[in-house]
Amino acid sequence: MPLATTCSARLRRVARRSIVASLVVTAVATLNACSSATSTDATEGGYVSGDGSITVVAPSEREEAPVLEGTDLDGAPLSTAQFEGDVLVVNIWGSWCPPCRKETPDLIAMADEFSGQGVQFVGIAIREGRTASKAFASNFGMNYPSFSDSGGEMLIGFSSSLPAVAVPTTYVIDAQGRVAVRYMDQVDPDTLRELVIDVQEGR
Incomplete structure (x- = not known):
């Protein structure tokens, strides 16, 4: 496999791992935040x-x-x-x-x-x-x-x-x-x- 292709694949894998890690940190921060809810619950199921x-x-x-x-x-x-x-x-x-x-x-x-x-x-x-x-x-x-x-x-x-x-x-x-x-x-x-x-x- 050409070196350029190998490096490109590795960079994509690193980028994906960074995005996933960022999403996890964001989710944890949201759950741990002291805040008021801003989303509206759907009207369903009573x-x-x-x-x-x-x-x-x-x-x-x-x-x-x-x-x-x-x-x-x-x-x-x-x-x-x-x-x-x-x-x-x-x-x-x-x-x-x-x-x-x-x-x-x-x-x-x-x-x-x-x-x-x-x-x-x-x-x-x-x-x-x-x-x-x-x-x-x-x-x-x-x-x-x-x-x-x-x-x-x-x-x-x-x-x-x-x-x-x-x-x-x-x-x-x-x-x-x-x-x-x-x-x-x-x-x-x-x-x-x-x-x-x-x-x-x-x-």
């Missing part, structure tokens, strides 16, 4: 798109939510099974995430508002150590428990229903343990309140 970052699932189309088990910010055991029968509002957050810092006071106020009404707020602190998460929760006066999930493994459990691909993401899980809402953005308290009430009332 999924109704909201403003491009909110997905509401009709009751007949809902998938089972994962039972989350682990430890809280103090290292004590925590499981969503202990809130069986409640509507769960599960917020994925990190102290490193600016939108999370902005929405936390609203989530705390809503947790107070819905206290005693069969609604339980739970956080999942990801991609950071327990110490940083605990300091954040203490500074804000967080009034609901959070899992410490430094590796983000708990998010895998939502892959069969509505995957979390942005931080912050907030889920509303109905009293039957099914994923009803995925809110991939900094929450607007009025919007989230309406969504929670709808799920409470079986819609």
Whole structure:
């Protein structure tokens, strides 16, 4: 084989490997980014798109939510099974995430508002150590428990229903343990309140 042809083939192989590596890095960066969702979910299979970052699932189309088990910010055991029968509002957050810092006071106020009404707020602190998460929760006066999930493994459990691909993401899980809402953005308290009430009332 002529030298020029051999060199050309090698250069093409190197170029292909570079492109693949670049795509992998881009994909990982996208999943790890602290950002709001910008894509619009298609309306199909019972999924109704909201403003491009909110997905509401009709009751007949809902998938089972994962039972989350682990430890809280103090290292004590925590499981969503202990809130069986409640509507769960599960917020994925990190102290490193600016939108999370902005929405936390609203989530705390809503947790107070819905206290005693069969609604339980739970956080999942990801991609950071327990110490940083605990300091954040203490500074804000967080009034609901959070899992410490430094590796983000708990998010895998939502892959069969509505995957979390942005931080912050907030889920509303109905009293039957099914994923009803995925809110991939900094929450607007009025919007989230309406969504929670709808799920409470079986819609």
